[in-house]
Amino acid sequence: MILNLRVDHKIADIQSMENISKDMDDLFQELQEKYSIGEYVEISTCNRKEYYINNDFISEDDELLSHENQSIIIEYGQSAVMHLLRMTSGLESMIVGEDQILGQVKDAKHKAAKNHHCGKSLDAIFTKAIHVGQVVRNKTNINKGSVSIGSAAIDLAEKHIGTLDDKSVLVIGAGKMGRLVAKALAEKDLHAIFVANRTYYVAVQLAEDLGGEAILFNDLEEYLANADLVISATSAPHPIITKERLLGIDMDYEDVMMVDIANPRDISDDVCELGVKSFNIDDLREIADENTKLRIKEFGEAENIINDEFILLKESFKIMEVDELLGNLRASMEEIRQRETQKASAKLSNVDGSDKILNNLTNSIVNKIFFDISKNVKKAAKAENTDVLEAAQYIFDSD
Secondary structure: EEEEEEEEEEOHHHHHHHHHHHHHHHHHHHHHHHHHEEEEEHHHHEEEEEEEOOOOOOOOOOOHOOOOOOEEEEEEEEHHHHHHHHOOOOOOOOOOOOOOOHHHHHHHHHHHHOOOOOOOHHHHHHHHHHHHHHHHHHOOOOOOOOOOOHHHHHHHHHHHOOOOOOEEEEEEOOHHHHHHHHHHHHOOOOOEEHHHHHHHHHHHHHHHHHEEEEHHHHHHHHHHHOOOOOEOOOOOOOOEHHHHHHOOOOOOHHOOOEEEEOOOEEEOOHHHHHOEEEEHHHHHHHHHHHHHHHHHHHHHHHHHHHHHHHHHHHHHHHHHHHHHHHHHHHHHHHHHHHHHHHHHHHHOOOOHHHHHHHHHHHHHHHHHHHHHHHHHHHHHHHOHHHHHHHHHHHOOOOO
């Protein structure tokens, strides 16, 4: 059974998401201890946390899955898989059509495979999901234009402080999210742009791409004092900009805008008490809604692609279910072929080249017989013809 546990921007604000994500980690650990889950993929982004689990022993009626925390979405089977296909297609993102989720899902699958907990089933599902995301983007305009959390953060800033031309911007964090911000800023005629990152050489690389300046993380206070806009997107586990920290800086608090697109958050709520214009991922919803309206006409075509690919995925799983049967059948036939070939070869021991001739002959016979059997068994699997499958299992059961 495929099980999906998730919390995302659709049901929770950023603060709730931080808390519920911890609850979900605890729930997963309880399930892990109870069922020894060996196959799972974890996805964690700035506005979602998800687990995909494959386990035949977990019951939908398990009391762990009927807990009181209704903020965790729990889906099973086809619903869980369809959500994943929609997600990689960009339909479940806050910024509809954004490309980053596709890379994030690829990374999650790769990490699971590297750690040996992405088995055959989840590998097939995630491979299909990534393929669907690529097809949707190639065949629709769902991702046309600037669509990312980074570009939305810049749009939000310009709504509140006007054009960024001649403004001084400080980007904190040079990871994937920081690069998205930088990409959106590259089109602006800024007065100055500074990039801070705990790993300095990473900040240098991004700053060079932008024609900006990399700064040491320890020098943040100096540049916070003169920034018109601060956008923070680090992976720090706790806030790096707080009221207490800003109180130690000689600056005009009301003249600076801060946008926090990190999860967990980089900027604490109390900075607003100083007059700082502070925003976080929740404040991007208005920009996200405007983006969705521009792309709504692409939804229908994207949904059609997803539905067609889901049918193909289901058929491939039906084939996977009979692969073991076909493998056992082929092995049994090969054993018989080798045994009978050896008998015939012994009788023809005086004929030159008899071994090769017999081997080629028996191989050809087995391949031709097995081809038709394999084709018909797969056809029965796709049609869910259990009578035929059970008969094949019975007829060819070597035991």
